[in-house]
Amino acid sequence: MKALDPTQRETVNRIIAQHKDRPGPLLEVLHGVQDALGYVPADAVPLIADGLNLSRAEVHGVVTFYHHFRHAPPGRHVVQLCRAEACQSMGAEGLAAHAKKRLGVDFHQTTADGKFTLEPVFCLGNCACSPAAMIDGELYGRVTPERFDELVKEWEGRP
């Protein structure tokens, strides 16, 4: 695990300053950090704890409680596949198996070329168009294995 570089430190401190006077700011700060850096670095925890007057254990406890917060940098694009019931009824399991094979990774892993991180998600509210997937916040419905391959091709080319 690399220590935070000066710009990252600067970013974390700026986000803390932005939120620290609001009620119940910790989740807001963690969102801010992940949005800016792609994950919540372990080294950010003491900074956040000091900035918000919390214990490190408390901050760590919150970061680890929520599935959304990542502990390592993600690939260039984050692919989320829905695993919940409605999507299962339309073949989400088969799609997940296909996606893992196509990308050569398991859930929570990043492809060797650093382009994609594959993550499970439990419902995207697109349950009438199952199976559903989301890539960097863009939603897709009725994702067949063929459609998945098209999406990978399309997103591979994106910065």
Add this chain to the structure above:
Amino acid sequence: MSVTIYVPRDASALSLGAESVAQALAREIEKRRLDATIVRNGSRGMFWLEPLVEVETGEGRIAYGPVKASDVPGLLDAGLLQGGAHALRLGPTEEIPYLRNQQRLTFARVGVIDPTSVASYVAHGGFQGLRNALSMTPEQIVQAVIDSGLRGRGGAAFPTGIKWKTVLEQKATQKYIACNADEGDSGTFSDRMLMEGDPLSLIEGMTIAGLAVGATQGYIYLRVEYPHAHRALKEAIAAAREARYLGRDILGSGRHFDIEVRLGAGAYVCGEETSMLESLEGRRGEVRVRPPLPAVKGLFGQPTVVNNVVTLGTVPTILHKGAKFYQDFGVGRSRGTLPIQLAGNIRRGGLVERAFGVTLRELLYDYGGGSATGRPIRAVQVGGPLGAYIPESQFDVKVDYEALAEIGALLGHGGIVAFDDTVNMARMARYAMEFCALESCGKCTPCRIGSTRGVEVIDRIIAGRERERNLRQLEKLCETMLHGSLCGLGGMTPYPVQSAMRHFPEDFRAPVK
């Protein structure tokens, strides 16, 4: 005069290509120098027809769908702007049977108006409820909500007006309205559709709740999986503030109310109201022991109304049209209408708002058109991951709180997920336990350990190891979870598991492959 064309910006419509349709339309309109304006509306909730394009004509709105970007030049050639004939033409939108046979109260404006426009909202009856509420006493507002019979649409179905009354009676300098927009149940998307398609109705509902109980600050706890709803809410809040419907001195009344959106972080249990409050305060989403109720000691220790998006989004209708109008819909103790969501393996998935009392069979076949795969529907799960599985023999059950409870099921947030006959119910039971283990907040042992044990036991059953003993063990585990859990996650995970065992015993005794 400029012709108005509607192309949804609803997340599901976008997931099927609505953005590229809108772009293609904009390009062609420009190229052909047509006098037309594109409005990005919500979805009408007929997802097999999305992207659904509508054109405002002399005979009302005419629908076309499902439209692909490549269809756009051909549609314009066929006279789209005049509602011209085309293979994708569906006729007047409101005459499509799926929509015509609904009673849309809460969803009256969704898919109809421009969700970002206060003027469009007001032109369709928006803020009438708030105007009425501003001339009423808090007690009168609360009484109207009690009289309407409205019960919470988030799952627990608690009478909304009674909850508000408790908060109104508390003495405190600060009270809060906390909107539960965590919508974690698989098979549900009504909160999302309302927030994207008519966010001002939620803002209006929260403001009325604030006037009713004496709260000046509202929070919307929105799941992070809903970035489109997030954008829609932020735009709507800004627009409402700008037009003085929100913020300080609402419409010159001297009353204040403001709203902030806070994002969740991918924890299902944070939809449970006390876990949500913990999360809003920036902590781990661990469920609180009740009492005290949130109505007495809620957010930041203050009296708090916690209500679901659809509950709050229904309040403006009640204050606008009156309690009697609303409570005239429905049956027994299930008053008003319910936005039902048809999801999963269903041909015509979408949103059906009807008065309580429609049967599951009508929903699945008359609206839903049977399964998407064309195979028989074998089971449906109603009410999300904690809801029971219902077999075909019980499809005549009425979709209301009491009728479902009678057959050991629950309505929850009104999501219906259909499965065809390829489903393996032992696997679905396993998934229910796995989900509980993954999402447990960890506070009680039956939930935290029991669910992990449940997965192991079901694995042994599926593998054919000591089946009878393990089936008995699973029953026992379920009983322990039912009775020894602090909240519904551990306490209701047995519903899908036990209903699967009860109605589909053959799947737990299938020959081992």
